[in-house]
Amino acid sequence: MLDFRLIKTSKETGSKSSRARLGQLKTDHGPILTPIFMPVGTQGSVKGITKEDLDHCGAQIILGNTYHLYLRPGPEVIEHMEGLHAFSAWKKPLLTDSGGFQFFSLAKLAKFSDEGVKFQSHIDGSRHFFSPERAVEIQMILGSDIMMSLDWCMGHPATERQTMEALVKTTNWAQRGYDYWQTAGGKNNLFGIVQGGMFKELRSLSARQITGIDFPGFAIGGLSVGEPTELMYEMADHTLPLLPENKPRYIMGVGTPENLVELVDMGCDMFDCVMPSRNARNGQLFTTTGTINIYNAKFKMDKAPIDEACQCYTCQNYSRAYLRHLYKSRELLSYRLNTIHNLYYYLDLMAKMRHAIQADQFLEFKRDFFAKRRT
C-alpha cells in the first residue's frame, strides 16, 4: 500500500486562506515530494530527452500511457523485458494511466459497454478490448508504481444524462479494477478516478462512490477537455475537498503554469500534462515573465538566454538567437533543448511551491508569481 504522509497543510491566513499542502509519497522506486508535476512519457520515453535530462529537470516521477504501450511494443514485449522500468531504463517512480483518456481523445470508434471498451488502434485500425480488469492487468505487467482505474472520460459539452451514464460505468469499473487488483495481490498502487463532467452534483456523487472504495489515492478526471478555465477551476474547487485528506489527490491532464498554482492552492498534490513538452516542440517557451515564441523575429540576434532567472542546461548554455536558428532549421536539437527548458520550468515551479508551503508563504508566492507572469 502506498505510504502517503501529509507533511504540512498551508496555515496561512489572510483575505483568503490557502489549502495548499506539502506531502511525501513513498513507492518501491523511491519517494516523491508533493505537490509534483509528472512529465509525460507516452511511449516509454519523454520525447527527445534522456533519464539524465529528466534528473537535471528535477523529475521525481514520470507517466507512461497504457493505451500506447499496449499497442506498441505490446505487453508481451514489456513483460519479457521485465517491466517498463527495465525496458526504458528509468529507475524512479512511474505512473501509468488506464487508457480511458485515449479512448476519448485518440482511438477510433471506441464503444463503451458495461463490460468495457471496444476500440480500434489509431496506428493500424486493429480491434481491441479493454475491460477494467484487463486495464489493471496490463498496468501490472508494465509494473508502474501508480496505476489508474479504467474510466469513461466525457468531452465538453456533454449532457447530464451522458455524463451520468459515464459516471455509473466509471464507478462500476473502479470497483471491478480494485477487486481484480486485490485478488492479484494488491502490489504497487491503484488510484480511483472521479468523473462527473461539469455538474457539481455528479462530481459529488462520483467522489462519494469512488472514495467509498479503499484506493490508496484519488484522481479527478474529465477536466481540461475543452471547458473554459473558470469552469475547470470551479469543478476542481468543488471536488478536491471531497477527497480524503490523508491520501494523494491528482488532477489529470492539467495544465498551464497558472493552472498548477491555482490548483495547488486548492489542495491538489499531483499533475501531469503534455503542455511543457508539446509546447516546447512548437517553439513556445515558459519564462518567469510570460511565454515566448522562440521563432519570433525579434530573437534573431538576441544573445540572452530564454530566461535570465533559469538555471536549466539550455539557459546556461544557449542564446535565444541560437535556439531560434535551431527551431527555424527544424534541427532535432531544438526539440530537446526546448523540452529541457520547459520541463525544468514546470518542475522548478513545483519545487518553489513546495518551499513556499513549507515556509508558510504560499499565498505570497502565488501573488508574486501572477504579478511576474502578467508583465
Next chain:
Amino acid sequence: MLDFRLIKTSKETGSKSSRARLGQLKTDHGPILTPIFMPVGTQGSVKGITKEDLDHCGAQIILGNTYHLYLRPGPEVIEHMEGLHAFSAWKKPLLTDSGGFQFFSLAKLAKFSDEGVKFQSHIDGSRHFFSPERAVEIQMILGSDIMMSLDWCMGHPATERQTMEALVKTTNWAQRGYDYWQTAGGKNNLFGIVQGGMFKELRSLSARQITGIDFPGFAIGGLSVGEPTELMYEMADHTLPLLPENKPRYIMGVGTPENLVELVDMGCDMFDCVMPSRNARNGQLFTTTGTINIYNAKFKMDKAPIDEACQCYTCQNYSRAYLRHLYKSRELLSYRLNTIHNLYYYLDLMAKMRHAIQADQFLEFKRDFFAKRRT
C-alpha cells in the same frame, strides 16, 4: 599558421607495407590527434546531440556547412553572435567547407563561371553568388579553425573535358581564395582542395597545382560522388602520395568504416561524412561484427545492447528491444541514442587506429577489423 606535427609513420613491414600515419594538429581551439573523423554539424548542430554528447563520443573537431549557415541564419547573425563557436557553444575546433559540394548536391540551378558560382537557395529559391573570395570571407566570419577553398566538385560519371574545366576553375579559385586570405591577415587556416574526378592524370595535375600554393593543409575532393568503391580507392591511393608529407591530408565526404580503415592505411589524416549520423536516423547501426537495422523484427525481445563491445552511453543503458521500439514509434530519443552510438563507433574506430599506428600494429589491426566486420 597551422601547426601539424607528424608523430609517427607506420613502420610495419610484411606482405604489404602501410602508409598510415599518426599526427597532431594544433588550432586556436585546441589540439587534434590524427587520423580523425569529424562529425558533421551542417546547420550549426550535429543533429540531435549536444556538445556533451560529442565529448562523450570522443569528438575532437566538428564540421559546419558554409552553404547552409550562409543561407540560415546568415553571416550577419553569426557575425553579431561573434562566430560559430560562440553561437553554437562548441568550444573545440571547427572546420567549415566552402559550399562547393552543396552547389553540386543541393543548390538549385548552380551556374559556374570564372568569377564564381551563381545559385539559388534550396530553402526559398532566393538568388546568391559565391566568389572564391566571398567563400573565404564568410568562413572568416564563421571563425572556423580550418576553412576550405571554393572548389568545383564533379559528379560521376563526368567526361575528361568537363572534369578538366572544373579542375582549372578549382585551381584559379584556390589561388584567389588564398590571396584573399593572406591579404586579410592569414588567420585561422585555409586548406586547398585537389579535384580531377576519376582521371589519374588530372588528379596528378590538380595535386601539383594545388600543392604549389602554400596552404597549411590539403584535401581531396570529388570522391564518393557515385563511383564504385574500388575506383574511389584507386584515386585516393594515387593522389595521397602526391600531397606533402608534412601537412595534413583530408579526404572529404568519405565514408564507411571500411573506407576509413583503407584510407588511413593509405596515409589519410582527416575524414568527414554524414554516414554515421544519417544512418543512425535511419535505424542503421554500426557494430564490431557488422551493420544492423534496429527495426528488424528479430530485435523485438532482444535484451542485449547494440554491440556488447561498445562503451557508449546508448549501449551502456539501453537494449536493442527498447531502441527498436523507439525507432518504430518514431520517438525523438531514437535518433539521439542511435546517433550517439554510431558517432561513438566511428570515433572509437579512429582512436583504435591511432593506438595501432602508435604500437606499430596497424596492419594487424586492419586484418582483425575486416575479419570481424565480415562475420
